[in-house]
Amino acid sequence: MLELYDKIEAAAAAIRQQWSETPRAGIILGTGLGGLAEQIESPTAIDYPDIPHFPRSTAVSHRGRLVCGHLRGVPIVAMEGRFHQYEGYPLKQITLPVRVMKVLGAETMIVTQAVGGMNPLYRPGDVMIIDDQINLMGDNPLVGINDERLGPRFPDMSAPYTPELIDVGQSIARREDFVVHRGVMVAVTGPNLETRAEYRFLRMIGADVVGMSTVPEVIVAVHSGLRVFGLSVITDMCLPDSLKPAEVEEIIAVANQAEPDMRALVLGVLEHEAAR
Amino acid sequence: MLQLASQIEAAAAVVRQQWATIPEAGIILGSGLGGLADELKTEATIDYAQIPHFPRVSALGHRGQLVCGTLNDARVIAFQGRFHLYEGNTASQASILVRLLQELGAGVLVVSNAAGGVNPAYEVGDVMLIDDQINLMFANPLIGVNDDNLGPRFPDMSAPYDRRLAEVAVEVARQKDFVLHRGVYVAMLGPTYETRAEYRMVRRLGGDAVGMSTVPEVLAARHAGMRVLGLSTITNVGSPDMLTETSGHEVLEAAATASDKLIKIIRGTVHSLTA
Numbered sequence: 001m002l003e004l005y006d007k008i009e010a011a012a013a014a015i016r017q018q019w020s021e022t023p024r025a026g027i028i029l030g031t032g033l034g035g036l037a038e039q040i041e042s043p044t045a046i047d048y049p050d051i052p053h054f055p056r057s058t059a060v061s062h063r064g065r066l067v068c069g070h071l072r073g074v075p076i077v078a079m080e081g082r083f084h085q086y087e088g089y090p091l092k093q094i095t096l097p098v099r100v101m102k103v104l105g106a107e108t109m110i111v112t113q114a115v116g117g118m119n120p121l122y123r124p125g126d127v128m129i130i131d132d133q134i135n136l137m138g139d140n141p142l143v144g145i146n147d148e149r150l151g152p153r154f155p156d157m158s159a160p161y162t163p164e165l166i167d168v169g170q171s172i173a174r175r176e177d178f179v180v181h182r183g184v185m186v187a188v189t190g191p192n193l194e195t196r197a198e199y200r201f202l203r204m205i206g207a208d209v210v211g212m213s214t215v216p217e218v219i220v221a222v223h224s225g226l227r228v229f230g231l232s233v234i235t236d237m238c239l240p241d242s243l244k245p246a247e248v249e250e251i252i253a254v255a256n257q258a259e260p261d262m263r264a265l266v267l268g269v270l271e272h273e274a275a276r
Numbered sequence: 277m278l279q280l281a282s283q284i285e286a287a288a289a290v291v292r293q294q295w296a297t298i299p300e301a302g303i304i305l306g307s308g309l310g311g312l313a314d315e316l317k318t319e320a321t322i323d324y325a326q327i328p329h330f331p332r333v334s335a336l337g338h339r340g341q342l343v344c345g346t347l348n349d350a351r352v353i354a355f356q357g358r359f360h361l362y363e364g365n366t367a368s369q370a371s372i373l374v375r376l377l378q379e380l381g382a383g384v385l386v387v388s389n390a391a392g393g394v395n396p397a398y399e400v401g402d403v404m405l406i407d408d409q410i411n412l413m414f415a416n417p418l419i420g421v422n423d424d425n426l427g428p429r430f431p432d433m434s435a436p437y438d439r440r441l442a443e444v445a446v447e448v449a450r451q452k453d454f455v456l457h458r459g460v461y462v463a464m465l466g467p468t469y470e471t472r473a474e475y476r477m478v479r480r481l482g483g484d485a486v487g488m489s490t491v492p493e494v495l496a497a498r499h500a501g502m503r504v505l506g507l508s509t510i511t512n513v514g515s516p517d518m519l520t521e522t523s524g525h526e527v528l529e530a531a532a533t534a535s536d537k538l539i540k541i542i543r544g545t546v547h548s549l550t551a
Contacts, residue, residue, distance in 0.1 A: 028506075102312070131473050132472050133471055133473060134471065134473045134477055135346070135468075138414030138465075139414070139465070140465050140466065140467065140468060142362070142467050142468060143361065143363075143466075144363070145334050145364060146334070146467070153467055154468070155467070155468050156466050158472065159468050159469070159472075160471055184473040194405075205477040205480055205481065206473055206480065219468055222468070227407060
């Protein structure tokens with residue numbers, strides 16, 4: 001874990017050479033949500049292979065570059081494409097970009113992802129603000145000797161998603177008049193989707209949606225002391241008694257439909273954070 | 277797993293050089309419970325760094341030495357400091373203390389830990405006798421080619437914690453007049469404390485307490501055919517609907533409060549071994 005510190009510094013230095021501003025927030029754009037990156041003003045895009053120690057994006061619809069610039073005048077860095085455990089990357093490597101955001105000066109992380117909805121009240125295309133999470137990935141990015149420069153040995157997880165930002169998100173949805181849920185996300189490794197029996201199990205342990213990312217990044221964000229806002233797009237319903245085969249193309253299409261709601265929430269939270 | 281036997285032999289040889297006794301029991305002291313070693317009539321103290329194949333200890337409140345001697349006339353080894361998965365150890369490394377005891381001939385393992393209580397009846401400073409366990413660590417020390425000299429391929433887990441030792445512990449608590457819960461311990465990987473949603477999950481799955489250790493050690497001990505007594509001190513209460521922040525240092529303080537009860541139980545239990 002000790003050499004991690006040097007890797008973070010090297011990655012941050014490479015980014016600073018191309019973009020010298022201090023970001024207010026870091027944004028991770030999940031499956032089908034890359035379009036938000038096109039809204040970024042005066043962008044400087046850095047391909048992941050040009051950033052030392054960054055893995056390469058192999059997932060469908062993930063482009064694999066870091067876009068630095070402004071959203072509504074607020075300086076941000078946005079990850080267009082993220083890394084997953086199912087791609088074979090260790091969690092420490094997956095979460096390296098979060099460490100880099102922190103070193104660059106970000107105080108807030110906004111994370112988005114596509115998920116399967118298990119709460120029967122949810123519908124495809126709905127957005128859920130992540131209230132809490134369950135880690136069923138069988139791993140944790142903080143395993144190993146702890147580097148106290150990066151964060152505490154045993155991070156508290158009583159409120160991994162900043163309660164104030166959850167409230168801000170809900171009030172944005174009310175004002176803009178669209179449905180936003182608030183629920184629990186469980187993360188599994190994937191890459192296979194769940195069986196009906198597994199959906200029943202995940203529902204039984206208290207989850208509303210299931211995904212294959214976000215949990216490692218949020219654990220590291222909490223370890224680093226970042227404020228966290230998390231959004232899930234429900235791209236398909238995972239109701240065990242009426243389950244249809246999932247199609248990746250359809251999942252991406254539904255995620256794109258939800259983009260106006262997502263954009264309103266991300267921009268609103270960014271403005272709130274900039275005014276803090 | 278096959279090279280494990282030679283590693284344990286090398287480790288045991290170093291211990292035997294300094295303490296040539298067959299222990300009746302080994303006691304693994306969890307976070308903040310290391311003080312129990314002061315109760316021993318000490319005959320030898322060995323730093324983990326001197327023992328081949330032992331990983332290094334990095335955890336808060338764990339010292340990293342074994343103390344050999346007698347406790348209430350029973351010959352015991354007390355382990356001050358254990359190895360956790362969250363430190364980057366494999367489950368097999370995490371249970372090497374137990375394998376050492378097996379090689380030295382100990383028939384009983386007493387294992388203690390600091391745990392978060394998820395049963396609403398539990399209070400900070402309470403002690404829970406571990407009745408059963410759930411492995412949510414996504415790891416098992418017995419994975420790999422089985423060494424039949426160490427234990428069976430498929431160890432039975434119908435009663436990992438020994439009934440007779442549990443009865444002695446319950447009797448001690450009654451005689452000394454303090455609350456001793458009896459419940460299910462759930463082990464998770466850590467090092468993050470649980471989220472509210474994870475506490476709810478643990479409760480729904482049937483857990484009464486949740487922690488980051490013990491399960492690998494108990495799996496190895498059962499594989500080795502050892503009788504096990506397990507004790508959790510409730511150092512924080514993971515009540516998801518009124519969760520407060522948890523810090524490592526608070527956990528250690530609460531463990532120290534409970535250690536008096538723990539010492540009484542362990543004294544009584546090891547004494548029963550000599551009867």
